[in-house]
Structures are given as structure tokens and as C-alpha cells.
Amino acid sequence: MRISRRAVAMATVLAAVLPLSACGGGDTGTEESSDASGPVKGQISFQTWNLQANFKEYFNGVIKDFEKKYPDTKVRWVDRPAEGYADKLSADAAAGTLPDVVNVSPDQLAPLTKAGLALDLDKDRTAAAFRKEYLPDAWKSQQIPGVEGTYGFPWYLNTGPMFYNKRLFEEAGLDPEKPPTTYDEVFDAGLEMARRTDGRVATLGQVPTIEDFGRYGVQLVNKEGTGFAFNDAKGVEMLTRYKELFDAKALDPQALTATPESTGSKFLTESVAMNPGSALDLENFKKQAPTLYKNIGITDQVTSTGKVNMYVMGVMVNANSQQKPAAVAFAHFVTDATRQMSFAKEVAIFPSTQGSLDDPYFTKEDGTDETRVRIAAAKSLKNAVNYTPVLFSEQMKTELRNQVAKALQGKVSPQEALDRAVEACDKLLKQS
């Protein structure tokens, strides 16, 4: 087979050019928010984040009810997979094809707001009237530091307990009925377990995240809200303790590259003794790891501040929507107390609407593990904090994670690692 030099050159130039094809950006609209009062009519699109697989019937029912209430409307529902959701949002935003109503988390809402794509609900008379229906802290969670206004309807809240393996605790000589609930207790128990099992059983499977720093009591953002501050003495203290765990193999050796999914698998295969989760996980344990399920222990989320972490989901309205009255009406309809309550009965989430958490569903025991977890979580939510700073982007998470990994490997000191992480995050914050 004769291959000419020119053919080789052409093939390789083409191969070299192709990787550059992916880099492109787009201009986005920065249209001013306009009032959403007016007749609720027209076709709108509604995008959710990986909810179709399990809740197709529920959402079809919500849409049907909405279209019945407003007969001149039509809702087109699209669902996107969990993986790459932010990329999908950015592609749609750049192409000007963002749906009218979009399910977003606060960290996704921040860049969309800064790009002028989220409707300011406080400025919109129709939307602002709904404010009193939501918990004040939940409403605040949809506000972006440095930008005036509220840019999304609060949707469901989530928090979860800490699961632990009673058998592993018992084998390591620890009391399975007294699991650790503060970070210091976790560190002590972890070192003890690693010592007694000769490093075979790790207590934790993941490196600390920004939420861990928050729950340890570290100040995450400076008082002015203009930069990050997690490199304070408390932060260094926490990372130093994590390094002790890592050196003693009380933190899984693969933690430096672990994802929540891979750590979950390690907990299922009983190679990690503790793992955070949600009430949803119990069903998973029952099906996939019956042996683990028999030995499962459930305790409060680990925190040294007395406050647990809370995840907030929101629903934003596209500021450039052509059917703003219908979009606002639907965003409110999906997130109102009735819909949130019925959604909470479908899946282990918690409503962000006033009074919903006092419903007997979240307060009355029925003797099952699921209810016990639900009631405990609902109780802790009243005092919960969303520890993830709204402006903490994916790139910032990677910066922090990489520096934490360097400290755990001993390549840099905990202080130096956190200083570098803060410097990198501040730089990214300025560029955002």
C-alpha cells in the first residue's frame, strides 16, 4: 500500500485542526426584564434536570393541571440528563435557545443572572406577589451576591443523613450505637478504625469539599462578600486533620480521584465505613446490598456548627421569554405549596413553601426507617444552611479539590494549599 507524503500531511493537518472545533462561545441577550402581567397564554417550554426517568407521570400530571387551569397555554416539557447539565444550559444560553422555565441550582443561576438571562422576580409585580408563599431563607437563596433582585422561585430543599456501617464499627471496636456526629469525633473514630484494622477499612471516601469546610465552622467568604476566606486558621486546622486521616489510611487512598458515585459504590461494597446520603439511598441499599442494609446505621449529618448543609433547587424564568406571563405562572405553579407537597410524597425532598414542613408527613413517626430519616431531615432543615457559596463555580471546586489533594499528598502544606486555592478562586471570581 503506497501512501504519498502529501496524503499523510493532509490527514494529519485535518486531525490536528479538529480539536479546535469545540471552542466557541456565544453572545447572549441582556434584555431588561419586563412585566409579566397580562393574559396567561401561549406555548412555553419547561426544562428539568434528570427528572423524567422517575417522575414522568408526576410532571405530566402537573402540566395537565396547569393547562386545565389556563386553557390557552401549552407546556412543552424537556428533561436533560444529570451529567453535563451545566454544559447543556450554557450551550442553550449561548445559542439563545434557553427554555422559558428552567430548573437550576443557585450556582447555575448566578452566571445566567449575570448574563441577563434570568427574570428578576422582585421587579416583576406578578412574580413578586408570590414571595410571601416561600420560606424567607429559601427566597434569599435565589439572590446573587453583587446583583440586586431575586432570580428564581425556590423549589425543593434537600439534605441527608450520614449512613454508617454498624458491622465495620463493631469489628473495629467502636460503639455502633454511638456514631460520630462532629468532625472531631469523625477524625478520632477514623484514626481508631484505621489503627485497629491495619488500614484495611477507611472511614471516609471523599476529600473535603467547600460544604465540609463550612460545616467545620470555617468562614468561606470574606465579610465584604468580595472574595474567599477559607484559608483561615480553622480551615488549615481541618485540612491538617484530614491529612492525618489520609496518612493513616482512614481516608480511602482513592479519595483523591473519587466521585460521589464511586464513593457510594465503595460504601455499598463495605470498603468505606461512613458515607453521606439521602433517604433515597435506603431503597438502593435494600436492593443492591442486602448485607449492608442489615447493618446500616443512620445518624445526623456530620457538622461542627450545629447546622447541617441544605441543597436548594430553583426554577428560573427566561428573561427573554416571549410568553412571560405564562412562564411566570407555570414557574409558580410547579413550585407552589400544593405541587411541592405532592412532589415530596413522590420522592425524598422537602418543600420550600411556608408551613409545609409542619405537615404531619414530616412530623409523625410510623415506625419505618424511611419516615425516621424524613422526619429527622425535615427537623434539621429548619436550622439548615446552604453552605455552598452561590458564586462558587465548577472551576473553583476543581481548584480547591486539587490543592486539597496536594496537601493530603504532602506536596504542599495545608496553609499553602488553601492560600493557593483562595488565590485561584478569587481570580476566577474576578473573571466571572
Next chain:
Amino acid sequence: MKSTIASRAYPPDPAAAGLAPRSPGSGRGPRRGPGSGQGRRISRQLPFSPWLFAAPGLLVVGAFSLLPFLSTVVNSFTDRRVLVAGDYVGLANFRELVHDEMFWTGLRNSTLYVVCVVPALVVLPLLLALLVRRNIPGIAFFRSAFYTPVVASIVVVGLIWVWMLDDRGLVNSLLETVGIGKIGFLSDQWLLLFSAMAVTVWKGLGYYMIIYLAALADVPRELHEAAAVDGAGAVRRFFTVTVPAVRSTMVLVGALSSVAAFKVFSEVYLMAGPTGGPAGEDTTLVMLVQRVGTGLTGRVGYASAISVVVFVVTVALMLLVLRADRKEDA
């Protein structure tokens, strides 16, 4: 000008131009071949006809490769972000690259990938092709087996290897059984990178083997026979007959595999995770492009600057391979 081209391209009498059947019995279309009038007329009267044939391909390449490429080059001089159109910043992105520790880590890993993977992908598939080219019973099974990784999904392949190399995976269980003990394939920075290289080589073997099989089919049997008569053994025949005969194919394989190796993404991403291994130490340049340039806060301008560097290095690599080939020719 337009009418001139039109009149030249479409003569009034299609039959006279050889574009229509001359008679019911003369066949369905114009005669073909170098001596036919039709062939001469088309080459004379439609000077752009070759471009018309190439147009669909050119349009696709232009729209999906060249235009984005040009856009990337332009973006590399701006501070454009995913949701915000940027301003011209000159060489600021390139200056930032020089001081970016992660960029140098990516450049080191991508270069190391080329250095380790390319020799393996030039030599091993050739040896494999030599093994399977003989027509012996059951050889089709081995050819298919060696080719199977090529058609397998990289995600599936990656997950299988992750499962095998995990601390509690198949490989470590075997190592523990024979008393060697666990090896942190997925937790050590270098072992992780070399494991990803092994997957790349394993997955690419079959593809390049097929290219070599085609090249080996062109090597005259007489040359091997003559060398054998002269007393050359198998190794000698390999170096004096086979290698010179397939050298241009080796250059092609070297050039293609070096470009592919420098652009590696999937294998490392799947095995080292989205962070690029412990502390991001296994990040490659293309992974860095993905990390920096995507997401709602992605820095398109900076990611474009990294992409331009990837382009320059891959073109340089290709020129290097071709130059080495030319030197050998001389």
C-alpha cells in the same frame, strides 16, 4: 461573465455535447474513457467541476472544522466567556498560559503520552499484523479478537479497565493472591497515566494492525524468498525486507498516532476522573481545554489559547515525523 460560463457549460445541443444518448441503442449515457469526446469537453468546459464533486465534503469540513478553527484562533485573543462576548486582549491569554502551572502539567502529560504511546503503536501492530497475516485455520478469530477493542465504546472500555484496576478489582485481587500485594493503579499519579496509556495502546492495536495488513499484502513475496535463499533469517528479513517495504505506512501510523496521542482525552478522563487524577496531576492539554472552556462560567478565550497551542504542537509533531522520513529517503 456569468453568461459566458453558462453558454460554455451548457451547449444548446445536449446530444452534440455528449450529455444525452445519441440513439436508443447507444446506451444510457455518454461514452466514457480518455478518448471520448465527453471526457474532453467536461474537462475543458467545466473547469470547476472537480470542485463541484468536492463541494459536499468541503462544505462539511469548512462548516464544522475550518470555521470553528478560525473562530478559535480569533477567540484566543479575546477574554470571551461562555455567556459573555469578550474584548480583544492581545496576547494576554498566551502570557497567562506561561504562568499557569496546570498548563505545564498538561503539556508534560500530553508530551509524555506521545513519547510512550507512539513507538508502541508503530511497532506492536506491525508485529501483530505479521502474526495474523498467514492464512491458517482459525486465524479469522484472532484477527477479529484483536480488532474488537477498536469497535468497543471507549466509555465501556474505560469503565471495564477502571473496574479491573481498582484497589479491590480483578488485577489487585490477583496480585494479592500471588503475594505481591495491592498496587495503586488508580491512586498514583504516574501509574494512572501509564494505565491510561496501556488502554490507548490496547484499543489502538487492532486499527493500526489492519493498516499494516494492507501494506504487507503489497510486499512482493519474491523479496522474502530471495532473502531466504541468501540465508537471511526471520529477524533479518523483517529488518531488511518488511520494514523498508512498509516504511511509508509506519510514517503514516506514526504521524496519526502522535496527533491522536497528543490530543488524548477520553482514556485519561475516564480513568483519572474529571479532576485529572490526584491533584489534577494527570490532566492533559485537551482535558484542560474542556475544564477551562466549558460550563456556565467557562473561559472560552483562554481555552481557545490552549487549543491554539495544541494545534501548533500537533502540526510541529507531524512536520517532525515527515522530516525524519525525508532524511531517511535522502
